[in-house]
Amino acid sequence: MSVEDVYAQFYRIVRLGQLTLSDGGGPLGFDISLAIEIDWVLTNYSCDAIIETGCHLGDSSEYFARCYSHLQVRACDISPVSVQICNHRLSGLSNIDITCSDSREWLRGMVERFSLPFIFLDAHWRSESPLREELACIDRGVICIHDFDIEHDRFDYDLYNGRRCDAHFLADSAIDKSRCFVNNPQADYPLPCLQIGRRSGRAFVAAGVEPGILSNCPYLRAL
Numbered sequence: 001m002s003v004e005d006v007y008a009q010f011y012r013i014v015r016l017g018q019l020t021l022s023d024g025g026g027p028l029g030f031d032i033s034l035a036i037e038i039d040w041v042l043t044n045y046s047c048d049a050i051i052e053t054g055c056h057l058g059d060s061s062e063y064f065a066r067c068y069s070h071l072q073v074r075a076c077d078i079s080p081v082s083v084q085i086c087n088h089r090l091s092g093l094s095n096i097d098i099t100c101s102d103s104r105e106w107l108r109g110m111v112e113r114f115s116l117p118f119i120f121l122d123a124h125w126r127s128e129s130p131l132r133e134e135l136a137c138i139d140r141g142v143i144c145i146h147d148f149d150i151e152h153d154r155f156d157y158d159l160y161n162g163r164r165c166d167a168h169f170l171a172d173s174a175i176d177k178s179r180c181f182v183n184n185p186q187a188d189y190p191l192p193c194l195q196i197g198r199r200s201g202r203a204f205v206a207a208g209v210e211p212g213i214l215s216n217c218p219y220l221r222a223l
């Protein structure tokens with residue numbers, strides 16, 4: 001899509017997540033810079049699907065489905081209430097399917113259905129996260145880990161059982177560092193970010209595919 005397409009869809013999405021999320025909700029934590037990074041990845045890798053773990057109230061899911069209406073979008077959440085709300089909210093969109101499941105049971109089978117999915121890992125709640133097990137499920141895809149520590153004051157991150165979601169976490173998960181990139185706060189984005197509250201760092205991982213493409217992304221830097 002073009003930057004104009006991203007812009008046109010992004011600010012049309014209701015920030016339902018404001019009911020519960022510390023960043024006030026909105027697609028991708030209301031950080032349009034992340035939307036631009038993802039658009040670059042989807043285009044340059046020619047991804048054939050979008051998979052999201054932890055869709056909560058569907059702010060990012062709706063954005064994905066509307067902006068990428070030519071792609072299949074699949075999402076899960078462990079909370080039956082969240083999934084009920086998402087299904088109601090997204091009932092008019094034919095390219096999205098939401099499943100009530102623990103991502104650890106759902107993700108592997110979903111990844112296997114597509115040639116090269118983009119996978120947004122955002123399933124966590126308070127200090128608990130299935131991230132390590134999720135990473136072990138993915139043998140092919142371009143992954144984005146939300147709430148990752150990029151060691152920058154403006155970008156927050158999560159702690160799981162007291163441990164930072166950071167480079168050491170990935171190393172312990174047997175992820176090859178040469179395949180990992182993080183958002184670059186110095187990058188020149190084509191649109192301003194209007195999130196004045198919490199922003200989250202993110203890591204992108206090329207799993208089973210050429211990481212050289214990610215290394216050329218103007219919005220990312222090596223981990």
Ligand SMILES: C[S@@+](CC[C@H](N)C(=O)[O-])C[C@H]1O[C@@H](n2cnc3c(N)ncnc32)[C@H](O)[C@@H]1O
Nearest residue numbers: 054055056059060077078102103122123124130
């Ligand atoms: C931070 S919210 C996700 C926000 C959402 N991605 C968005 O952009 O609006 C985290 C969600 O992960 C879900 N979750 C936590 N553990 C999970 C698990 N093991 N499997 C699936 N979902 C999980 C929670 O129920 C919660 O709705």
